[in-house]
Amino acid sequence: MRLTFLGAAGEVTGSQHLVESGELRVLLDCGLFQGRRGDADRKNRTFDCAPESLDGVILSHAHVDHCGNLPGLYRAGFRGPVFCSAATADVAEIMLRDSARIQEEDAKYLSKRLKGKHPPLDPLYTEEDVDAVVRRFEPLEFDEWHELSPVLSVRLSSAGHILGSAIVEMQVDGPGGRKRVVFSGDLGRRGMPLLNDPALVPGCDVLICESTYGDRVHPPPGDLKDALLRIVTETFDNGGRVVVPAFSLGRTQQIVYFLNELHLSGSLPDVPVFVDSPLANRLVSVYRRHQERLDADAQRLLRLDDDLFGFDRLHNVYSRQESAALNHRKGPLVVIAGSGMCEHGRVRHHLKHAVSDPHSTILIVGFQAPHTLGRRIVERQPRVKIFDRLYDLRAKVEIVNGLSAHADTPDFKWWFEGMASEGGIGRAFLVHGDPDASRALAPVLSDYCDEDVTIPEHGESFEV
Numbered sequence: 001m002r003l004t005f006l007g008a009a010g011e012v013t014g015s016q017h018l019v020e021s022g023e024l025r026v027l028l029d030c031g032l033f034q035g036r037r038g039d040a041d042r043k044n045r046t047f048d049c050a051p052e053s054l055d056g057v058i059l060s061h062a063h064v065d066h067c068g069n070l071p072g073l074y075r076a077g078f079r080g081p082v083f084c085s086a087a088t089a090d091v092a093e094i095m096l097r098d099s100a101r102i103q104e105e106d107a108k109y110l111s112k113r114l115k116g117k118h119p120p121l122d123p124l125y126t127e128e129d130v131d132a133v134v135r136r137f138e139p140l141e142f143d144e145w146h147e148l149s150p151v152l153s154v155r156l157s158s159a160g161h162i163l164g165s166a167i168v169e170m171q172v173d174g175p176g177g178r179k180r181v182v183f184s185g186d187l188g189r190r191g192m193p194l195l196n197d198p199a200l201v202p203g204c205d206v207l208i209c210e211s212t213y214g215d216r217v218h219p220p221p222g223d224l225k226d227a228l229l230r231i232v233t234e235t236f237d238n239g240g241r242v243v244v245p246a247f248s249l250g251r252t253q254q255i256v257y258f259l260n261e262l263h264l265s266g267s268l269p270d271v272p273v274f275v276d277s278p279l280a281n282r283l284v285s286v287y288r289r290h291q292e293r294l295d296a297d298a299q300r301l302l303r304l305d306d307d308l309f310g311f312d313r314l315h316n317v318y319s320r321q322e323s324a325a326l327n328h329r330k331g332p333l334v335v336i337a338g339s340g341m342c343e344h345g346r347v348r349h350h351l352k353h354a355v356s357d358p359h360s361t362i363l364i365v366g367f368q369a370p371h372t373l374g375r376r377i378v379e380r381q382p383r384v385k386i387f388d389r390l391y392d393l394r395a396k397v398e399i400v401n402g403l404s405a406h407a408d409t410p411d412f413k414w415w416f417e418g419m420a421s422e423g424g425i426g427r428a429f430l431v432h433g434d435p436d437a438s439r440a441l442a443p444v445l446s447d448y449c450d451e452d453v454t455i456p457e458h459g460e461s462f463e464v
């Protein structure tokens with residue numbers, strides 16, 4: 001069997017790994033490279049996996065760095081099936097349509113700027129490519145083996161990372177006999193709201209494992225629910241507004257779920273809550289459709305309340321006019337909007353109106369990368385730039401950490417131990433991590449493996 005690492009090798013985006021055995025050619029994930037425009041664009045337009053000859057793609061989950069280049073793969077000639085969980089198929093369709101819209105808008109904007117100097121730019125892909133590739137999705141049930149071909153069987157188990165996310169176990173029959181391969185996808189954490197814990201799976205001949213936070217120990221999941229109640233109550237008493245920048249997939253639903261719980265228990269002040277993210281609002285419908293995938297706490301609550309993501313004071317905002325109208329609304333309110341790092345999207349308008357108001361609060365619930373507006377707010381810089389204008393930062397800034405969707409070193413250790421105690425791990429490859437994170441996790445994983453752990457480089461192939 002041959003493995004070739006075509007993305008997320010030495011970096012955290014563009015997840016794409018080719019598995020070849022005899023005649024079989026299968027791609028694990030087909031993610032979008034993100035980063036500097038020119039470099040990412042070149043990588044996203046180049047496929048080294050001969051798309052037309054692939055037997056299929058197996059998708060671990062629906063983050064765009066794992067599924068976002070499927071329409072590009074289709075454009076490059078791929079015509080096989082895409083296997084994934086049913087929830088991943090539904091989430092991926094929404095994410096891919098959103099991504100196509102961004103690709104098309106980007107190409108239009110750049111073409112306009114380069115007019116006369118450069119021929120019009122082609123988007124990476126369009127909504128028609130998305131239409132074509134989502135028709136190729138073949139949902140698989142969790143926790144059972146599926147024979148996808150005479151030489152390939154696959155089982156998906158909960159990865160606990162986002163709704164629908166899966167650990168992929170494969171049995172591949174080839175010239176060298178049967179090999180058991182495990183692909184972690186993105187591994188989640190134990191004890192996170194809404195999601196089941198990652199599943200422990202038996203050992204394998206070959207492990208392909210992510211390592212995003214392989215060098216960290218996360219703080220315990222902060223009690224976001226208690227923090228939300230305190231912050232909303234205090235800000236309500238002060239007559240201000242709470243602005244929560246949040247990613248549309250995952251984080252927004254966690255916050256709404258907690259607010260709904262607080263509302264049910266009667267402890268939430270009588271304050272209107274607005275979810276100003278059309279993408280998040282579309283994704284909530286997938287959470288409702290797949291609520292059987294939610295954890296035991298959510299199942300218990302479902303017996304009392306048939307809608308975990310809605311209550312009478314919660315309003316979903318769709319149009320730009322409705323969004324703009326919130327800025328002129330009097331009185332306290334809570335608004336949750338994208339983007340998570342405050343760099344794009346509607347949240348910037350809400351920040352502009354709240355940032356200099358000492359009665360208001362900006363609640364940060366996710367990682368803020370360096371050089372983003374979110375990071376400058378976290379650092380409590382006295383003045384912050386929003387839409388080319390400087391504003392005094394006088395609002396209160398609250399930070400609730402511990403909600404990362406990625407495993408940390410103790411989580412990985414626990415997961416490796418599960419495999420080691422049931423058959424052991426033969427050979428292992430660490431992907432999807434910055435070099436420091438992968439290098440820090442390698443000795444931890446080595447303790448459970450028969451052979452040295454490999455951190456592959458982009459394009460590297462291995463016979464296993």
Ligand SMILES: [Zn+2]
Nearest residue numbers: 061063161186
């Ligand atoms: Zn992910």
